[in-house]
Amino acid sequence: VTADPRDLAREWARRYREAWLAGDAEAAAALYTEDCVFRSHPFRELEDARAYTRRVFGEAETLDVWFGEPVVDGDRVVAEYRAVLRERDRQLTLAGCSVMRLAPDGRCREARDCWAIEDGRHEPPPGWGL
Amino acid sequence: VAPPLTFDEWLEAYGRAWREADENAVAEIFTEEGIYRSHPFREPHVGSEAIRAYWRRACGPQEEVDLRFGRPIAAGSRAAVEWWANWHEGGEQRTLAGVLYLRFADDGRCQELREAWHLEPAQLDPPEGWGA
Numbered sequence: 552v553t554a555d556p557r558d559l560a561r562e563w564a565r566r567y568r569e570a571w572l573a574g575d576a577e578a579a580a581a582l583y584t585e586d587c588v589f590r591s592h593p594f595r596e597l598e599d600a601r602a603y604t605r606r607v608f609g610e611a612e613t614l615d616v617w618f619g620e621p622v623v624d625g626d627r628v629v630a631e632y633r634a635v636l637r638e639r640d641r642q643l644t645l646a647g648c649s650v651m652r653l654a655p656d657g658r659c660r661e662a663r664d665c666w667a668i669e670d671g672r673h674e675p676p677p678g679w680g681l
Numbered sequence: 682v683a684p685p686l687t688f689d690e691w692l693e694a695y696g697r698a699w700r701e702a703d704e705n706a707v708a709e710i711f712t713e714e715g716i717y718r719s720h721p722f723r724e725p726h727v728g729s730e731a732i733r734a735y736w737r738r739a740c741g742p743q744e745e746v747d748l749r750f751g752r753p754i755a756a757g758s759r760a761a762v763e764w765w766a767n768w769h770e771g772g773e774q775r776t777l778a779g780v781l782y783l784r785f786a787d788d789g790r791c792q793e794l795r796e797a798w799h800l801e802p803a804q805l806d807p808p809e810g811w812g813a
Binding site for chain 2: 590593594597622623627629633669
């Protein structure tokens with residue numbers, strides 16, 4: 552039985568959100584394949600997705616995370632996200648999206664991210680994520 | 682009544698409106714109450730008049746726009762697509778790379794656009810594998 556790609560995408564986002572909120576870098580890193588082709592920003596070089604995840608999870612505490620309903624077309628997925636983080640005593644909001652390709656087991660095997668970061672806490676606007 | 686716009690037609694019209702800085706052409710592919718969120722933390726441009734004004738301001742100073750789209754990801758009334766743009770502005774090079782997130786009305790016009798992007802004051806080409 553082949554899983555519905557929409558279910559895989561939702562499950563990926565659900566698990567990532569849970570890991571992010573818990574500050575569980577290993578759980579988040581495990582959502583990427585070992586050979587995932589990962590670019591955290593359009594103008595950066597490719598990186599090891601797992602190493603990147605472990606590094607950034609250590610840089611800030613996560614206060615809130617939202618994922619939108621992913622757009623899913625076969626194994627290709629775009630997921631919007633927003634997170635409120637605390638870095639030392641400063642709150643930041645990160646908002647962006649991941650353009651991904653999921654493996655049949657639901658792990659991410661390709662991802663390119665685009666995002667913006669802003670001081671303070673900024674919850675998603677009405678209608679966001681739909 | 683005109684047939685609904687397909688997503689491919691919408692994207693082609695959006696690209697043309699950007700390359701030609703055509704504020705009327707961009708307003709035509711949004712609903713009258715369309716919401717254009719040009720940045721995750723900025724106030725949206727809501728409605729045809731606001732979208733025209735935004736387009737004039739954003740695209741007006743751009744010269745020699747070279748705009749590419751990645752392979753879209755589309756599902757029903759929703760779609761997302763990566764884009765990569767290079768242009769000149771006030772004698773300087775610009776590269777803007779981002780993702781459009783779109784929700785459409787039944788007639789194929791866009792009800793809401795959200796985007797995230799990164800800007801670099803340089804001429805950069807997309808990396809290998811971009812947009813695929």
